[in-house]
Amino acid sequence: MSTNQQDNHRLPGPVLRRFPRYLTHVRELKKVQQQWVSSREIAETLGLTTSTVRQDMSHLDLTGVSKRGYEVNRLEQVLGDTLGAHTEHRNVIIGAGLLGRALALHADFGEHGFKTVAIFDSDPKVIGRKVGPLTVRPMTLLKRMVRDQKVDIGVIAVPAQAAQMVSDQLVAAGIRGILNLAHTHLHVPKTVVVVEARILARMQEIAYAIRKRRSQQPLTMPAATPAASAGAA
Amino acid sequence: MSTNQQDNHRLPGPVLRRFPRYLTHVRELKKVQQQWVSSREIAETLGLTTSTVRQDMSHLDLTGVSKRGYEVNRLEQVLGDTLGAHTEHRNVIIGAGLLGRALALHADFGEHGFKTVAIFDSDPKVIGRKVGPLTVRPMTLLKRMVRDQKVDIGVIAVPAQAAQMVSDQLVAAGIRGILNLAHTHLHVPKTVVVVEARILARMQEIAYAIRKRRSQQPLTMPAATPAASAGAA
DNA sequence: TAGATTGTTAATCGATTAACAATC
DNA sequence: TAGATTGTTAATCGATTAACAATC
Incomplete structure (x- = not known):
């Protein structure tokens, strides 16, 4: 008996909010007939670490396979179950x-x-x-x-x-x-x-982020290499 | 010189995502001509702790006043500045x-x-x-x-x-x-x-939460008091 | 086999909450 | 004054990341 799954413990909020992103990606893979997906591939697509992806998977009733990763169909199934995609x-x-x-x-x-x-x-x-x-x-x-x-x-x-x-x-x-x-x-x-x-709050996040970036614009040229900007006077 | 504000350090994500909620509330208070608001009042309205509210305020160029709280107008000003409400x-x-x-x-x-x-x-x-x-x-x-x-x-x-x-x-x-x-x-x-x-992801969060609650429905009657359900066989 | 990848434990990091002196 | 409330430090809590043995 493994420690994971058994939809009994409530999922941590951050995990639950990543699941829809996984599901979207996995459905795209399914459409393209991809059979297996690794934590690395998911992580790279969604901008996460492989550790986060594997930790998240451990909340699902699912086991991956060494060298291959997770089965796309099964992953779509369990994510969909969790997110209610298969319940009206x-x-x-x-x-x-x-x-x-x-x-x-x-x-x-x-x-x-x-x-x-x-x-x-x-x-x-x-x-x-x-x-x-x-x-x-x-x-x-x-x-x-x-x-x-x-x-x-x-x-x-x-x-x-x-x-x-x-x-x-x-x-x-x-x-x-x-x-x-x-x-x-x-x-x-x-x-x-x-x-x-x-x-509207999402728009405000963007407004904050772009103003932040503008004000932190380095004084070096846009195309400056890391080495050049590190050595700038 | 206080430690806070000076929009120089990037705001932590959770703080930035609470600011729009504060701003909404503060604008409502302004409409009703309320002059001061305490961390307790904000916390109760938005379902936070007073500690969280005061920690969040410490990121703003603003000081509260003992016994009164924060000035509504000033708070609206600095939150709006941060969230770009006063910049086109x-x-x-x-x-x-x-x-x-x-x-x-x-x-x-x-x-x-x-x-x-x-x-x-x-x-x-x-x-x-x-x-x-x-x-x-x-x-x-x-x-x-x-x-x-x-x-x-x-x-x-x-x-x-x-x-x-x-x-x-x-x-x-x-x-x-x-x-x-x-x-x-x-x-x-x-x-x-x-x-x-x-x-859609927000809908999926709701779907997860309501199914979770249904399955955790205690066997006692809906109207059971805490004492009654704690003592249930 | 050798190497890639999982599942899981432990370490790190960061956010929230508690506590309390300062103050109005 | 007494009591409420801030600002801030320290403690707690939880999430992310790193590390690595197991395994295919």
């Missing part, structure tokens, strides 16, 4: 603006086990419109839909000032998880999982 | 689908120093259409635009299979930072900052 997770989207509709039609969601069963809006002008195979519903139907359709996840795609109210309605309807795309922090009971998408 | 960062969006258009019209961007100066698409049927004040441009104009308009950041809102090609074009055009909303890992020279939005 039913979700609703609140907000039928551009963002809400983009998510409703987002092909990647379907390929990873997420099924959008309804989309809602509070604006009477929008209610009744078609979004792919769905029809925009009024908020009054939210609670019933979540219950009858066994919805797990609510995706909030409304303006920040409406997000907390929508969140409260989702919680009241018995939702288990919320993806928040609004730019605000949500308060929910601790029985409900909330993950914030924080797209 | 010019960006282009590649992809005029629902997602690209949603971002182009995203009000929060403008309020945080980000200005979208152009939106591009490769589809002739879409080129020429209006997106708010912008007109969708063909990809052939990308390079010129990035140079002439001094664009810092490119936002990739195209399907996964096109993302690497778009990224290469942005890099060739001299972009400094990229926000990638496509579900794929990008390879760029290390002079360019890439941040991946990974919305």
